Amino acid sequence: MEKRHDILEKIDHRTGYTVPDGYFDSVRSKILQNLPDYEEERPEPISKWRKIQPYLYMAAMFAGIWCMMKMFHMMTTTDLSLDNPPESIALAMADADHDWYVPSDNADVFMIEDEIVSQYSSFDDFERDFNSSDL
Numbered sequence: 001m002e003k004r005h006d007i008l009e010k011i012d013h014r015t016g017y018t019v020p021d022g023y024f025d026s027v028r029s030k031i032l033q034n035l036p037d038y039e040e041e042r043p044e045p046i047s048k049w050r051k052i053q054p055y056l057y058m059a060a061m062f063a064g065i066w067c068m069m070k071m072f073h074m075m076t077t078t079d080l081s082l083d084n085p086p087e088s089i090a091l092a093m094a095d096a097d098h099d100w101y102v103p104s105d106n107a108d109v110f111m112i113e114d115e116i117v118s119q120y121s122s123f124d125d126f127e128r129d130f131n132s133s134d135l
Helices: 002-010 023-034 048-075 086-094 104-119 123-132
Strands: none
Touching: none
């Protein structure tokens, strides 16, 4: 550490970089003299279209989202199909105002159901007879 201290004393604590006297006093005026003259540009006045353009684009975006949601709603169906869960089929069948069409090939199935319902007073009776049969 002592050797380093000796080196700094030998160079008189100077870094080796020097600036001429009065350099920073005159550097600004020299730079400004060498710059070309230019006119200050005035901003263009904003037209009415440029003022309302962002609001119009935002309104169009919301209208597009609304139309998309409306199309998704229109694409959903309330018709009965095999894809519907049993709860919605039961709710639809419970609607007394709806006239159900039964094709002729399924008429026998409904007649068997009516016959079973008329024979048994509870599900337990049906289950007991079904389990005891030789099917």
